[in-house]
Amino acid sequence: MSVDLDNVKKIAKLSKISLKESEGKKFLTDLNQIIGWVDQLTEVNTEEVAPTFSSFGADEGIKKRNDTVNDGGYREDVISNAPKSDEGFFLVPKVID
Amino acid sequence: MANLTELCLYEARDGLKNKSFSTKDLILDHIDAMESSRYLNAFITETPDLALKSADLSDDNYSNNTNRPLEGLPLGIKDMFCTKGVLTTASSKMLSNFIPPYESTVTNNLWNNGAILLGKLNNDEFAMGSSNETSFFGSVINPWKKNDKQAELVPGGSSGGSAASVAAKIGVGSLGTDTGGSIRQPASFTGTVGLKPTYGRCSRWGIIAFASSLDQAGPITRNVRDNAILLNSMCSHDPKDTTSSSKEIPDFESSLGKSIKGLKVGIPKEFYQDGMSDEIIKMWNNGKDWLKSAGAEIIDISLPNTKYALPCYYIIAPAEASSNLARYDGVRFGHSINSNDINEMYELTRSDGFGDEVKRRIMIGTYVLSSGYYDAYYLKAQKVRSLISKDYNDAFSKVDVILTPSTPNSAFELNEKCDDPLSMYLNDVFTVPINLAGLPAISIPSSKDKNGLPLGLQLIGKPFDEETLYSFANIIEESSNFESLDDIWWLK
Numbered sequence: 001m002s003v004d005l006d007n008v009k010k011i012a013k014l015s016k017i018s019l020k021e022s023e024g025k026k027f028l029t030d031l032n033q034i035i036g037w038v039d040q041l042t043e044v045n046t047e048e049v050a051p052t053f054s055s056f057g058a059d060e061g062i063k064k065r066n067d068t069v070n071d072g073g074y075r076e077d078v079i080s081n082a083p084k085s086d087e088g089f090f091l092v093p094k095v096i097d
Numbered sequence: 098m099a100n101l102t103e104l105c106l107y108e109a110r111d112g113l114k115n116k117s118f119s120t121k122d123l124i125l126d127h128i129d130a131m132e133s134s135r136y137l138n139a140f141i142t143e144t145p146d147l148a149l150k151s152a153d154l155s156d157d158n159y160s161n162n163t164n165r166p167l168e169g170l171p172l173g174i175k176d177m178f179c180t181k182g183v184l185t186t187a188s189s190k191m192l193s194n195f196i197p198p199y200e201s202t203v204t205n206n207l208w209n210n211g212a213i214l215l216g217k218l219n220n221d222e223f224a225m226g227s228s229n230e231t232s233f234f235g236s237v238i239n240p241w242k243k244n245d246k247q248a249e250l251v252p253g254g255s256s257g258g259s260a261a262s263v264a265a266k267i268g269v270g271s272l273g274t275d276t277g278g279s280i281r282q283p284a285s286f287t288g289t290v291g292l293k294p295t296y297g298r299c300s301r302w303g304i305i306a307f308a309s310s311l312d313q314a315g316p317i318t319r320n321v322r323d324n325a326i327l328l329n330s331m332c333s334h335d336p337k338d339t340t341s342s343s344k345e346i347p348d349f350e351s352s353l354g355k356s357i358k359g360l361k362v363g364i365p366k367e368f369y370q371d372g373m374s375d376e377i378i379k380m381w382n383n384g385k386d387w388l389k390s391a392g393a394e395i396i397d398i399s400l401p402n403t404k405y406a407l408p409c410y411y412i413i414a415p416a417e418a419s420s421n422l423a424r425y426d427g428v429r430f431g432h433s434i435n436s437n438d439i440n441e442m443y444e445l446t447r448s449d450g451f452g453d454e455v456k457r458r459i460m461i462g463t464y465v466l467s468s469g470y471y472d473a474y475y476l477k478a479q480k481v482r483s484l485i486s487k488d489y490n491d492a493f494s495k496v497d498v499i500l501t502p503s504t505p506n507s508a509f510e511l512n513e514k515c516d517d518p519l520s521m522y523l524n525d526v527f528t529v530p531i532n533l534a535g536l537p538a539i540s541i542p543s544s545k546d547k548n549g550l551p552l553g554l555q556l557i558g559k560p561f562d563e564e565t566l567y568s569f570a571n572i573i574e575e576s577s578n579f580e581s582l583d584d585i586w587w588l589k
Contacts, residue, residue: 011460011467015456017447017456019448027457031464034518037411041412041477044402044477044481046481049480051476053479055535056296056310056340060342074198080196081198083433
């Protein structure tokens with residue numbers, strides 16, 4: 001499969017990355033090169049093969065823990081890296097008119 | 098007294114224990130080495146004041162005989178590990194102002210064992226790269242040069258600063274992370290020992306996430322013994338990472354010197370590549386001979402799906418990255434660009450904060466996860482991953498370890514592969530399958546190419562059998578007589 005410039009713009013939009021026109025063309029070339037290369041996986045017969053989402057837990061399993069509060073109360077720490085904050089809240093541009 | 102940076106981790110440990118010198122002496126020499134080696138650009142943040150303060154505490158602990166396993170030993174930490182109160186950037190503009198209010202589990206374990214932070218090490222942006230050239234803070238320079246002493250070379254990546262600093266004897270060891278070869282490939286390029294532990298051996302909590310099902314922390318050191326010592330202090334079961342193992346943690350150092358007599362070494366035929374250099378083949382053959390002399394049996398094996406590992410990885414890793422990096426929105430932390438419209442704020446922030454390689458991977462990941470392509474790419478890759486894992490499971494029913502080269506070539510020149518993403522990706526052809534299968538693997542410096550540059554052998558082990566890897570690695574190390582770097586040209 002391959003992508004065209006409109007596809008690249010759509011992918012960028014979904015990725016929340018704005019692209020200049022010249023960047024779009026550069027990524028179009030790169031993406032098509034990479035997509036063309038990963039397409040070789042179509043050669044592999046994967047009928048009746050189950051997907052592996054993680055290599056962990058084959059013998060010990062993912063552990064559950066009790067859903068209890070055991071830490072917290074760091075409001076100032078949590079907010080300390082915020083580009084904009086006010087009275088312990090993150091500030092964002094207005095989203096509802 | 099000779100410069101204390103000449104001492105490796107266990108020598109420095111023993112010297113401190115015997116009170117041959119103080120922690121402060123050791124730290125001062127390492128700070129001096131760090132500051133006089135800035136040309137290599139290995140460190141993004143230096144923490145000399147913190148280190149000296151910690152040295153006082155360590156010296157007290159030695160006086161009171163309350164010293165811990167890594168008491169007073171200076172380490173560099175890849176800038177992917179969150180360190181409380183110390184700038185942590187992932188080598189990205191996006192996090193160029195990020196000061197974590199918490200400490201990663203692995204580094205916390207090291208500090209609890211007495212180790213001392215020397216500084217934060219440069220890497221490829223968000224650990225995406227194989228040459229350390231995608232860093233927002235500039236390329237790291239490999240301390241090794243060819244015999245002609247001309248061109249400057251890349252240290253490999255993404256843990257380029259971690260490997261370069263250890264090769265240059267700044268710190269007694271360092272931490273890296275390895276998602277597709279990011280510890281083993283730079284270790285091979287710099288003549289250092291780098292281990293990627295089994296997935297789940299070390300907690301990922303507090304490590305800036307790239308591809309969560311593949312990421313693992315691991316040590317880079319001057320020799321195998323140092324590596325085993327450092328790994329022991331890194332591992333723990335961590336309730337904050339549900340994929341961290343609760344298996345017992347053995348004493349890795351004691352696996353050095355164990356006999357490998359009668360153990361079986363697999364040589365996968367698929368790792369012989371068209372156009373592979375004679376030097377790599379010769380090194381591989383030497384490795385086989387050394388292990389045979391030590392009593393191991395060499396067996397030819399097949400890992401039939403090897404050629405699909407890289408394309409499989411370049412679907413799965415970007416898919417996970419596109420999801421993990423969605424958090425960089427300019428709202429809660431990091432770089433941010435103002436706008437009155439929230440979507441525009443996201444787009445401008447991410448467009449300005451991420452470099453090209455990161456954008457490429459986010460877009461590839463978004464594409465393979467998008468409606469209509471999910472089954473054809475993402476799900477397909479996860480199925481191929483099962484076949485790759487099965488290859489290794491089958492092989493390990495016949496052998497105890499697998500021996501391969503770590504990389505298809507030695508260190509290359511700066512800017513040589515920057516403009517061609519695919520040729521850069523091919524650097525990881527021997528390391529990537531191991532992450533997909535979640536196995537442990539170690540790179541050991543084994544020989545030099547015709548230009549005098551280091552080449553590494555890779556040993557791959559069964560899940561949670563790092564001990565056998567260390568036993569074998571120790572034999573390769575003793576047999577190879579690899580001479581470490583002796584030309585400190587960057588100080589001149």
